[in-house]
Amino acid sequence: MRSIISHCCLLFILGLLVSACSIQESAISGERRAYGYSWDQEKKIGKDADQQIQQQFGLYDSDELQAYVDKIGQEMLAVSHMNRPDTPAEYEGTDFYFRVLDSPVVNAFALPGGYIYVTRGLLSHLDNEAQLSVVLGHEIGHVIARHASQRAFEQQMGQLALIGGAIGGELLGLPGGDILGIGSQAAQMLFLSYSREDERESDRLGVEYSSMQHYKAAEGAQFFVSLERMSKQSGQSIPDWQSTHPDPAERAKSIPELAEQWRAKGYEQTIDNTDQYMGKLNNMIYGENPREGFTRNGFFYHPEMRFQFPYPDGWQVINQRSLVAVVNRDQDAVSIMTLDGKSAGAEASVNEFLNQEGITTLGKSNAESNGLAAFRAEATGQAEDGPKLTFYVYAIEYGGSIYRFLNYTTAEKYGTYASRFNEITGGFKKLTDSGILNIQPVLLQTVKASRAGTFKSFLPTNFESLSITVSPEDLAIMNQVGLDEQIITGTWLKLPRQ
Incomplete structure (x- = not known):
């Protein structure tokens, strides 16, 4: 009946099909440790699932935006533990791929072996290139630290239960264990929940890689402030997909502290590239298409x-x-x-x-x-x-x-x-x-404020006529401001238009 279940595109969460662990050197610490899969196996899992992920959710139709995200991702990779003098030989020459998925859900995730995905929904909630660098560095950290493979080994040994969730509970808006057609082995790797310490380690690595490229890594904290506001708006202390992550408020505090540690080591952090980032977001589809x-x-x-x-x-x-x-x-x-x-x-x-x-x-x-x-x-x-x-x-x-x-x-x-x-x-x-038949998507228009005023005073006059359900508070969160916050002349704003 296995072919029927595959044909139905249903994912039944099964026990991991791992018969033996792999003992390899960690690219982060250099120490030998046990993983559920070898590095070569992880690369194959990622490669096999990548086309399925693209088919299932779709890439955002903008070569320019895809190339831009890949460029920032490759910058983070260049200073990562994959490209250092002491990097173990088995990791050398591994290609990483950075994809923008055509989904309004605010999400980012990684597959083993170097496949990293961010949604256009997440990009719309960032304010500059520095914030993007921290997010991509964080996902690179998960791959290099081989967190999924570590969890696979622990599950194999009976130390952890396999639970539904990618990034802690859902993948692009789909409840864990529902309709996903990405193959059992890759799905199991996605649905192994990271531990809070895994997330903290990836936060540390994301800030490290961003700082080494001289981005204002502390800017990454603002995104987690937005996540906390989204959590409160939904009536949850932490969103389902964040259930195994450190609390967003904790991360908003720890990320600037980590960035300061790298500044003290001599890494000046002066780049945010807000103008460039806003230029890439202009006319991006907002919400469901x-x-x-x-x-x-x-x-x-x-x-x-x-x-x-x-x-x-x-x-x-x-x-x-x-x-x-x-x-x-x-x-x-x-x-x-x-x-x-x-x-x-x-x-x-x-x-x-x-x-x-x-x-x-x-x-x-x-x-x-x-x-x-x-x-x-x-x-x-x-x-x-x-x-x-x-x-x-x-x-x-x-x-x-x-x-x-x-x-x-x-x-x-x-x-x-x-x-x-x-x-x-x-x-x-x-x-x-x-x-x-002639309906069109809502687009993001990125503009500099031509006057001072509260954020809500900049909202479009035809707000209620948009073809998507969005509240003024949603837009304030996306812009990382308060509804009544005073906006000064020249501030970048992201506003919907149709």
């Missing part, structure tokens, strides 16, 4: 691909580049729509699923969805170490493509949710509303 799909009044719309379908009240829509999933509140029923680029038609697409090992077909027939040719089937299968599942597979031919819905729940609850699955699939149709 409605061109790639959005929800409104119980419907999911995709203007670029010109389709729509309804979803049940109270169900959550998870929209990714490679799939759209609709999950009920109890998370025991799901409908996943993917684009089938291999099958010749709707019937072939459904049969491709039915022909998998472990699937028993209950019935299948031709169908029609609002004038579009379709094919449907019901089937059952036994999840590995789990309940019996019932599937409702529905494929539609539209615009020269095949859209396949894989709907399923436990066999005992199928009767409860079958009508919901029919509601979703039967409502798929061509999008014709010109107002929706």
Whole structure:
């Protein structure tokens, strides 16, 4: 049944498949220690998962911004423990890759072997290049210190439990253990939670690398002040994805102290490159990009691909580049729509699923969805170490493509949710509303204040008409100021426009 679970794009968190540890020299301390994987294995894990991460979440469509983030990342790498006279031989020549993911979620994470990701949501919450240098240095630190591999070894030895969470609880807005199609081994590495000491070590390394390149590393503290404000706004002391991190207030205090230690060692810290950074952010998409799909009044719309379908009240829509999933509140029923680029038609697409090992077909027939040719089937299968599942597979031919819905729940609850699955699939149709077809994303406009005044006095007059849900406080946090804080002439501001 393993192929079925992979096909469904569900991640079941399994025990680590590690049969032996690897004893290697630490690039940080030079001491020999035990890891769950060898460095070569870590590089392979990262490489194998990188394309899947890009496909799942998408790279932000700006070669200029991608190159800019890579440039800062390579600067941090150049002074890191990967490029020093005493760097152990096995680490020499390792390439690192820095990606900007097209997600509004404020997040950064790293895969083993040198693959580092920041979201455009995170970039929008930074104010200058110095802050970016600390964040990238922090993620480089996780990779070089091999924190994930250390946690893998400890889990193997029974010292830690494997828990859901990347950066402590969710990856780009998806609850840990939900719909991720990135392969079990890489997913296990992502979902091994770092310890607080791991995070403190990466903070120290991030400040070290930033300071050595003469950035104002203390600026990194402001980002953690913003995280603390986001935490309070959400009603949590620490966000879920920060649950294993040191408290943001602690980090806001410790980072300037660490920066001062490096200044005292002779590393002058004079660079923030605010003008350059703001120039790169100008016209970057802010919030969800409605061109790639959005929800409104119980419907999911995709203007670029010109389709729509309804979803049940109270169900959550998870929209990714490679799939759209609709999950009920109890998370025991799901409908996943993917684009089938291999099958010749709707019937072939459904049969491709039915022909998998472990699937028993209950019935299948031709169908029609609002004038579009379709094919449907019901089937059952036994999840590995789990309940019996019932599937409702529905494929539609539209615009020269095949859209396949894989709907399923436990066999005992199928009767409860079958009508919901029919509601979703039967409502798929061509999008014709010109107002929706022509919708455009909200963009960030970076400008220097031409006058003095409170921050809220600079908010756009058409604030409520934006196609995304955002509050004045959200914008104040993004700008690292208070709503009533006085802005002086010449201060850079990040404001939405549409």
